[in-house]
Amino acid sequence: MRHASRWGLVCCSTLEWLALGVWVGGLLVLVGAVIPAVFNTFGGQDSGGLFLTQTFEGYNRFVIGAVAIMCAAAWYRWWSGEQAVAVSRVELTILAVMVVIAGIIIVFLHPYAAALQAEAFAVKEEVARKAAFEALFRVLMPVRSIYMVNLVLGIVLMGLKAKRSLSRDGVLA
Numbered sequence: 724m725r726h727a728s729r730w731g732l733v734c735c736s737t738l739e740w741l742a743l744g745v746w747v748g749g750l751l752v753l754v755g756a757v758i759p760a761v762f763n764t765f766g767g768q769d770s771g772g773l774f775l776t777q778t779f780e781g782y783n784r785f786v787i788g789a790v791a792i793m794c795a796a797a798w799y800r801w802w803s804g805e806q807a808v809a810v811s812r813v814e815l816t817i818l819a820v821m822v823v824i825a826g827i828i829i830v831f832l833h834p835y836a837a838a839l840q841a842e843a844f845a846v847k848e849e850v851a852r853k854a855a856f857e858a859l860f861r862v863l864m865p866v867r868s869i870y871m872v873n874l875v876l877g878i879v880l881m882g883l884k885a886k887r888s889l890s891r892d893g894v895l896a
Contacts, residue, residue, distance in 0.1 A: 747874060828866060832866050
């Protein structure tokens with residue numbers, strides 16, 4: 724081990740699991756509880772859509788924090804030189820893909836969808852409004868799929884970390 728203390732590695736691991744839990748758990752809560760509740764509770768498409776847009780903006784801010792923590796933790800584990808917490812290429816690849824996907828969503832797709840949503844809500848004429856919503860939904864469908872890819876990658880990353888932990892403890896051979 725270079726200079727990393729045992730407590731440093733414990734804190735690093737704890738923060739890393741917390742960040743991954745926020746990333747994956749937050750998306751599960753949004754998809755499994757918040758979205759259905761909004762569409763079953765809110766009176767109209769406009770208010771429900773605005774609420775979800777703001778909710779995903781908040782979630783994306785948490786993801787930015789999770790990215791920072793997970794990247795810093797991976798660097799710290801690599802820097803420590805400790806084999807028990809070594810960063811594998813598979814882990815780094817999955818994390819890198821998750822970060823790229825999150826970046827594409829946060830920087831490009833979500834702002835574009837929010838702008839399309841604002842345009843659709845501003846249109847009063849029915850035919851134009853329908854066309855504006857169709858344009859919005861054409862963007863939202865792939866965004867939803869990309870979020871689901873990130874969810875699956877996060878779960879796979881959790882599985883890899885759990886397997887490494889169990890292998891290190893001698894539970895798995």
